[in-house]
Amino acid sequence: MAKILLVEDEEIMIELLQKKLTQEGYEVLVARDGEEGLRLMKETWPNLVLLDIVLPKMSGFDVLNEINKNLSLKKIPVIIISNSGQPVELKKALRLGVKDWLIKTEFEPQMLLEKIAKQIGK
Amino acid sequence: MRSEKNIGKIEEITLSESHTKDLFNFLPLPVFLVSSTEKILEANPEFCKITNYTHEEVAGKNANIFFDEKRLKNILEEVLEKSFVQGKKTNIVTKEKEKIPISVSAKLIRDKENTASGYLMILFDLSNIQKTEEEIKNTRLALLNMLEDTEKEKGRAEEEKNKTLAIIKNFTDGLLVFDKENRLSLISPQARDFLGIEEKEVLGKHTSELVNVPILKALVNLFGEEIRKVFREEISLKEGNLVLEITTAPFLQGKDKLGSLIIIHNITREKLIERMKTEFVSLSAHQLRTPLAAIKWTLKLFLEGDLGQITKEQREFLEKTYKSNERMISLINDLLNVTRIEEGKYIYQSLFYDMSEIVQSVIDLFKEEIKIKNIKIELKTPGELPKILMDQEKIKLVIENFLDNAIKYTFPRGKVTVYIIRGTNEIEVRVQDTGVGIPKDQQSRVFTRFFRGSNVLRMDTEGSGLGLFLAKNIIEAHGGKIGFDSESGKGSTFYFTLPLKTTRIK
Numbered sequence: 001m002a003k004i005l006l007v008e009d010e011e012i013m014i015e016l017l018q019k020k021l022t023q024e025g026y027e028v029l030v031a032r033d034g035e036e037g038l039r040l041m042k043e044t045w046p047n048l049v050l051l052d053i054v055l056p057k058m059s060g061f062d063v064l065n066e067i068n069k070n071l072s073l074k075k076i077p078v079i080i081i082s083n084s085g086q087p088v089e090l091k092k093a094l095r096l097g098v099k100d101w102l103i104k105t106e107f108e109p110q111m112l113l114e115k116i117a118k119q120i121g122k
Numbered sequence: 123m124r125s126e127k128n129i130g131k132i133e134e135i136t137l138s139e140s141h142t143k144d145l146f147n148f149l150p151l152p153v154f155l156v157s158s159t160e161k162i163l164e165a166n167p168e169f170c171k172i173t174n175y176t177h178e179e180v181a182g183k184n185a186n187i188f189f190d191e192k193r194l195k196n197i198l199e200e201v202l203e204k205s206f207v208q209g210k211k212t213n214i215v216t217k218e219k220e221k222i223p224i225s226v227s228a229k230l231i232r233d234k235e236n237t238a239s240g241y242l243m244i245l246f247d248l249s250n251i252q253k254t255e256e257e258i259k260n261t262r263l264a265l266l267n268m269l270e271d272t273e274k275e276k277g278r279a280e281e282e283k284n285k286t287l288a289i290i291k292n293f294t295d296g297l298l299v300f301d302k303e304n305r306l307s308l309i310s311p312q313a314r315d316f317l318g319i320e321e322k323e324v325l326g327k328h329t330s331e332l333v334n335v336p337i338l339k340a341l342v343n344l345f346g347e348e349i350r351k352v353f354r355e356e357i358s359l360k361e362g363n364l365v366l367e368i369t370t371a372p373f374l375q376g377k378d379k380l381g382s383l384i385i386i387h388n389i390t391r392e393k394l395i396e397r398m399k400t401e402f403v404s405l406s407a408h409q410l411r412t413p414l415a416a417i418k419w420t421l422k423l424f425l426e427g428d429l430g431q432i433t434k435e436q437r438e439f440l441e442k443t444y445k446s447n448e449r450m451i452s453l454i455n456d457l458l459n460v461t462r463i464e465e466g467k468y469i470y471q472s473l474f475y476d477m478s479e480i481v482q483s484v485i486d487l488f489k490e491e492i493k494i495k496n497i498k499i500e501l502k503t504p505g506e507l508p509k510i511l512m513d514q515e516k517i518k519l520v521i522e523n524f525l526d527n528a529i530k531y532t533f534p535r536g537k538v539t540v541y542i543i544r545g546t547n548e549i550e551v552r553v554q555d556t557g558v559g560i561p562k563d564q565q566s567r568v569f570t571r572f573f574r575g576s577n578v579l580r581m582d583t584e585g586s587g588l589g590l591f592l593a594k595n596i597i598e599a600h601g602g603k604i605g606f607d608s609e610s611g612k613g614s615t616f617y618f619t620l621p622l623k624t625t626r627i628k
Contacts, residue, residue, distance in 0.1 A: 083411035104415035
């Protein structure tokens with residue numbers, strides 16, 4: 001069973017994504033801030049990370065910077081799920097090796113599933 | 123007191139001795155003898171010279187033809203009284219009636235009986251002296267004038283200096299002036315204020331010394347010890363709490379450098395505002411979109427049955443709610459785009475694209491709606507087109523906007539035609555519809571923010587009124603033109619152009 005680490009601080013989004021992804025047959029781990037996200041990544045080695053940008057303690061960008069310092073962690077695909085999508089942010093994330101970027105309001109659950117499948121297969 | 127009998131005696135006394143005669147003849151001053159009846163008895167060659175008469179012409183003449191009669195009388199009376207006078211100024215009249223200024227010294231001549239028998243008169247030509255005097259006077263006047271001019275110049279220079287100083291002191295930018303040896307010769311109060319330094323710490327110091335003043339290190343390093351030309355370069359001091367924009371300009375006289383001016387523009391506040399603006403956009407994006415995203419995803423899970431079975435009625439309501447939420451999301455997206463446009467950050471990725479492909483891809487987005495409304499859509503292209511520089515996403519947004527409006531406001535079974543026209547210097551895209559058109563009285567406001575046609579408002583309440591405002595900004599940032607022709611009830615044609623050759627997109 002593919003393991004997905006969800007790094008997100010908004011409770012309702014966590015619940016919704018957890019529900020959808022579990023139904024699809026993924027194992028979902030949740031981190032509620034950047035620091036916890038990074039720790040869980042090192043501890044559980046998920047198949048994929050869904051990472052928010054605006055997070056407590058460490059922002060999504062801080063997490064990406066840390067991931068980039070570790071060659072093994074770098075191999076885990078990361079998809080950004082954010083409310084913002086300013087071009088500067090997007091460019092910066094792509095430079096940091098992010099695989100995909102999703103603006104929450106512009107995507108539907110089904111599309112997210114497709115993006116995940118594209119990265120790790122079903 | 124004058125008597126004729128005395129004349130003979132004078133002749134005897136004065137002219138009998140030869141050395142007296144010699145003296146008389148060679149004296150370089152006009153000298154003559156006058157009888158008490160004012161007849162000239164004798165005159166020396168110098169006298170003849172000044173008056174221009176010959177010796178023969180002078181002898182026996184009445185003295186008053188040479189002088190002003192009254193003045194002569196005057197002088198002689200005084201001589202009679204005092205025995206002699208000196209330095210009496212008058213004029214002597216020459217044969218040509220020319221008056222020459224002279225000074226007269228005269229002595230009374232007495233005979234043995236001590237009776238006044240005549241006058242010895244010595245003249246002194248003043249014309250040269252007077253000329254010299256005049257020259258001196260003129261020179262003095264000239265000198266005075268020169269002095270006055272210099273004073274005036276000095277005053278003017280002083281005034282200029284004061285003006286310059288006033289400008290420097292009151293200039294909102296800080297100014298530093300360096301002399302040609304690159305020594306600091308002036309620091310304006312603003313510059314002192316920005317940098318927090320005292321005049322005495324830095325004045326007169328060479329750039330190589332100023333590098334050692336902590337606050338000036340970055341500044342001097344920017345333009346170097348030799349003060350190279352710098353135009354609006356930024357330096358950040360005090361850990362970003364002081365951001366300065368530096369410009370240097372040499373003072374030149376011909377090719378010689380007389381010094382340098384350093385202009386320090388404080389942009390700390392502008393930088394702060396810029397950062398606050400970006401942060402505000404980020405924050406608004408986050409804060410406004412977060413709840414909407416949650417609503418969207420929840421509704422979607424309901425609608426997709428992930429949260430259990432729902433009735434048909436429940437589904438209908440949820441679908442309507444979902445649509446309302448989508449409208450809210452697009453309204454917020456537009457608002458954020460507007461904010462970003464005003465930040466000047468909107469156009470960010472420009473590459474060469476084929477306009478036909480772009481237009482076709484946008485038309486494809488509307489397939490569903492066209493089918494539902496039974497509208498015919500046609501694309502007319504002139505065949506091969508050169509690729510043009512554009513921000514693809516933004517141009518798509520413009521075409522999407524045009525098409526969205528055209529389809530939305532065209533009645534079922536209507537027609538929308540898209541033309542791509544190649545001009546000499548630009549490519550034009552026209553979207554023509556057979557829709558409701560825009561009322562004449564409202565046409566001037568079409569591209570303003572939040573504009574919505576009154577006839578359109580009755581048709582539907584969707585739309586933010588920002589689409590065309592955004593379109594105008596995007597096209598203008600590309601160096602293109604945007605416009606429309608419209609007639610109420612018959613339809614509208616919206617068009618824009620993009621230049622074929624663009625060097626830079628704002």
